[in-house]
Amino acid sequence: MRTIRIGSGAGYSGDRIEPAVELAERGGIQYLGFECLAERTIALAQQQKLRDPGAGYDPLLEQRMRAVLAICKSKGIKIITNMGAANPTAAAAKTVEIARQLGISGLKVAAVIGDDVLDACKRGNYPLLEIEGRVADLGNRMLSANAYLGAAPIVQALAAGADVVVTGRVGDPALFMAPLIHEFGWAMDDWDRLGKGAVVGHLLECAGQITGGYFADPGVKDVAGLARLGFPIGEVSEDGDLVITKVPGSGGAVTEATCKEQLLYEVHDPTQYIQPDVVADFSKVTVTEIGPDRVRIRGGSGRAKTGQLKTSIGYIDSYIGEGQMSYAGPGALERGRLALEIVRERLKLTGVQMSEARFDLIGADSLHGAALSAGGAPYEIRIRVAGRTDSLAEAVRIGNEVETLYTNGPAGGGGAAKSAREIVAVVSVLLPADLVAPSVQIFVA
Amino acid sequence: MKLREIAHSRTGDKGNTSNISVIAFDKAHYEFLREHVTAERVRAHFADIVRGEVTRYELPMIGALNFVLTNALGGGVTRSLALDAHGKGLSSALLDLELPDMPTTFETRAEPAP
Numbered sequence: 001m002r003t004i005r006i007g008s009g010a011g012y013s014g015d016r017i018e019p020a021v022e023l024a025e026r027g028g029i030q031y032l033g034f035e036c037l038a039e040r041t042i043a044l045a046q047q048q049k050l051r052d053p054g055a056g057y058d059p060l061l062e063q064r065m066r067a068v069l070a071i072c073k074s075k076g077i078k079i080i081t082n083m084g085a086a087n088p089t090a091a092a093a094k095t096v097e098i099a100r101q102l103g104i105s106g107l108k109v110a111a112v113i114g115d116d117v118l119d120a121c122k123r124g125n126y127p128l129l130e131i132e133g134r135v136a137d138l139g140n141r142m143l144s145a146n147a148y149l150g151a152a153p154i155v156q157a158l159a160a161g162a163d164v165v166v167t168g169r170v171g172d173p174a175l176f177m178a179p180l181i182h183e184f185g186w187a188m189d190d191w192d193r194l195g196k197g198a199v200v201g202h203l204l205e206c207a208g209q210i211t212g213g214y215f216a217d218p219g220v221k222d223v224a225g226l227a228r229l230g231f232p233i234g235e236v237s238e239d240g241d242l243v244i245t246k247v248p249g250s251g252g253a254v255t256e257a258t259c260k261e262q263l264l265y266e267v268h269d270p271t272q273y274i275q276p277d278v279v280a281d282f283s284k285v286t287v288t289e290i291g292p293d294r295v296r297i298r299g300g301s302g303r304a305k306t307g308q309l310k311t312s313i314g315y316i317d318s319y320i321g322e323g324q325m326s327y328a329g330p331g332a333l334e335r336g337r338l339a340l341e342i343v344r345e346r347l348k349l350t351g352v353q354m355s356e357a358r359f360d361l362i363g364a365d366s367l368h369g370a371a372l373s374a375g376g377a378p379y380e381i382r383i384r385v386a387g388r389t390d391s392l393a394e395a396v397r398i399g400n401e402v403e404t405l406y407t408n409g410p411a412g413g414g415g416a417a418k419s420a421r422e423i424v425a426v427v428s429v430l431l432p433a434d435l436v437a438p439s440v441q442i443f444v445a
Numbered sequence: 446m447k448l449r450e451i452a453h454s455r456t457g458d459k460g461n462t463s464n465i466s467v468i469a470f471d472k473a474h475y476e477f478l479r480e481h482v483t484a485e486r487v488r489a490h491f492a493d494i495v496r497g498e499v500t501r502y503e504l505p506m507i508g509a510l511n512f513v514l515t516n517a518l519g520g521g522v523t524r525s526l527a528l529d530a531h532g533k534g535l536s537s538a539l540l541d542l543e544l545p546d547m548p549t550t551f552e553t554r555a556e557p558a559p
Contacts, residue, residue: 040523130460130521214455221453257453257468260507264466266457268513270502286506299506317524358526366528368538369493386526425524428460 003237004183006176006200009068010034010081011207011231013041013058017067019208019231019250024071026247027233031179032072034064034081035172035205039426042169043314045086046144047424056087057094057166065098065164073104073163080154080175084166086144088113091166092443099445107445110157112167114149114438117311117431121145126429128313135313135429143424144314147431150276150305151197152188153438154178160442169312171276173201176234184238191278195302196240198273198280203244203262203297207231210244210262212252225251242297243290254293263287263297276309276433278302308430317425318355318388321395323402323418324362327410328380335410336361336381342409343385343401352397354387382415388423395420446547449540452478456536461521462497463514463532465539472508474547479503479510481544487512490542491535512539 007029009020013036023029036058049056058064061083072079084091092111099107122145125136135142146169155178157165167175177197180186186193203210210232212223230250235243244254263282267273273280284299323343327335340359347354360366362382365373385402389395399418406416448454448467451474457464467482469475488499497516504511518532519525 217453220449257470260468260509261453261455261466263507264457264464264468264504264509264511265455266459266464267511268459268462268464268502270504270511283502283504284506320526356520356526360528362528367534368491371493372490372538372541384528388524388526423524425521426460427521 001237001239003235004031004179005029006031006033006179006204006234006236008033008035008204008207008232010036010064011205011209012036012038013060015207017060017064019229020064021067021071022247022250023231023233024068024075024077029077029233031078031080032068033175033204034079034083035175035207036060037082037085037169039312040314040424042085042146042312043144043424043426046314049086054090057085057091058083061091061094062098065095066102069099070102070104073107078158078162078179079164080178081165082167082170082175084111084168086168088166088168089441092441095164095166096443096445104445107164108162109164109166109443109445110160110162111441111443112149112153112157112165112170112438113441114153114436115146115169117147117436118145120431120435121311121313121429124431126431129428129430131427138313138315141316142313143316145311147309147311147436148276149436149438150174151178151181153440155182157440158182160440162442172205173198173275174277176201176204177277180236188277191302191304193240194278195280196300198275198278198302199282199285199297199300200234200236200242202273203242203259204232204234206262206265208252209265210258211246211254212258215258215261221257223253227251240300243294244297245294254295256287256289256295259287259295259297274306276305278305307433309433309436311429311431312426313429314424314426317423318390319392319395319420320386320388320423321398321420322384322386323399323416324382324384325402325405325413326380326382326415327413329412332379332381333361333364333377335412336383338410339383339405339413340385342405346401347387347398350397350401352387352401353394354389354398357385357387360384392420392422446544447540448482448542448544451547452540454536454540456533458518458522458531461516461518463517463535465512465514465536467510467512467539469508475505475508477547482510482542484512486542487539490539491517
């Protein structure tokens with residue numbers, strides 16, 4: 001049976017680049033996907049685009065394209081990525097510019113647009129999923145609204161002969177489902193195969209998280225060669241069976257355990273993993289090691305899509321001010337506690353307006369609270385105060401009040417750090433899919 | 446016995462909801478996990494952290510459980526004041542769960558070669 005090999009070259013925006021080069025050079029792949037767009041990233045990118053109409057795509061797009069474009073072109077490897085973020089058209093134009101500089105001619109670069117649904121969201125005033133209220137309640141704090149597109153426009157771009165497809169917001173698995181639909185001619189209502197495709201995309205989209213990254217636990221789960229961690233290759237057959245593997249000689253490991261952890265990563269009900277194109281069912285998936293660094297995945301299925309598209313709305317939520325300071329040696333924990341009490345009282349005395357605050361002892365109980373953190377006194381402790389405010393100026397005062405511990409707090413505090421930042425947060429709505437009209441623009445180098 | 450001796454785990458995040466997988470190293474231990482690592486135990490373990498519900502999903506084909514914890518990430522990953530806003534470390538906290546010793550009828554996991 002015919003199979004194709006798809007490499008995953010990035011699991012997030014800041015990911016390492018050399019494994020993608022390794023995949024292109026030695027992975028025997030026909031497609032290389034880069035998933036680089038976290039929930040909030042597109043809202044921040046939209047802010048950049050508002051300041052500069054030519055900006056708003058992934059900051060590492062240029063570096064990544066320079067690293068892989070020539071190899072991919074020479075081997076006929078198609079690149080599919082959501083590095084277009086808030087501006088796929090500008091990202092595609094930039095890619096063409098880079099191709100020309102590298103002396104690559106005839107490269108076809110497609111931009112997938114239509115995920116920006118800000119106007120439709122405002123018109124429909126849909127209920128927000130994670131918090132109380134409706135779209136209109138966000139008022140002028142709303143920055144962006146992007147619907148998760150399905151694989152169809154990427155397939156359209158591939159059918160038009162694109163060598164590189166640059167999208168904004170699409171369902172992450174769609175980046176990897178599109179080549180399967182394109183190559184094998186899967187129908188867009190073949191729910192069972194699309195469900196299997198969603199399994200493929202889900203397992204590949206976080207790159208190194210399935211090849212031993214984010215997995216090692218010395219003495220319990222050891223992984224060799226993490227510094228040279230290789231990224232995964234999905235070998236997919238026409239009927240949707242999958243083998244996960246990696247470039248021979250690269251670091252890391254593909255085992256049943258690494259695949260199972262990634263299968264359930266960010267999954268809620270495994271019988272309904274909702275994607276734009278299908279509701280996938282992961283509950284009957286089997287995971288079987290069939291050779292060194294080769295794991296077979298079978299048994300995914302699917303049923304009809306919901307007809308609604310999850311849409312991420314980025315909005316200015318608040319401001320967060322933060323300060324940190326370290327204490328060491330005998331009594332470090334007690335001095336840390338005293339420092340927190342002092343800052344807490346000073347923030348009150350000076351009238352800093354916060355709607356919410358945290359007073360953490362890093363090294364003692366900052367992550368999971370006192371009940372789960374029982375243990376002996378640590379040698380060193382770092383205090384952390386973080387508070388939410390309505391303005392940046394107010395947020396600045398929180399870090400300042402931690403820094404003044406230098407000359408106004410317990411003995412031996414050092415390494416003060418402070419920050420204040422605007423918080424762009426994300427909430428979701430469900431948008432009727434028929435309100436969203438994706439399209440494809442092709443540029444040629 | 447700690448959960449960490451027979452299972453591994455990874456945390457994922459969506460908004461203000463966390464999911465934590467619990468995967469048996471040896472599928473033969475799945476029933477033991479199913480019996481002892483209940484939604485109630487997980488809720489009690491994270492009493493200071495989870496403000497919502499804990500739901501458990503079962504995946505016998507891969508010997509795993511999946512816990513979904515709502516209202517668990519300080520108001521949501523993108524706005525939380527927490528140091529670990531994603532709750533990435535919750536899986537490690539869950540592996541500290543105390544379990545009864547394994548019945549001797551169970552085969553124990555082969556020790557990895559040194």
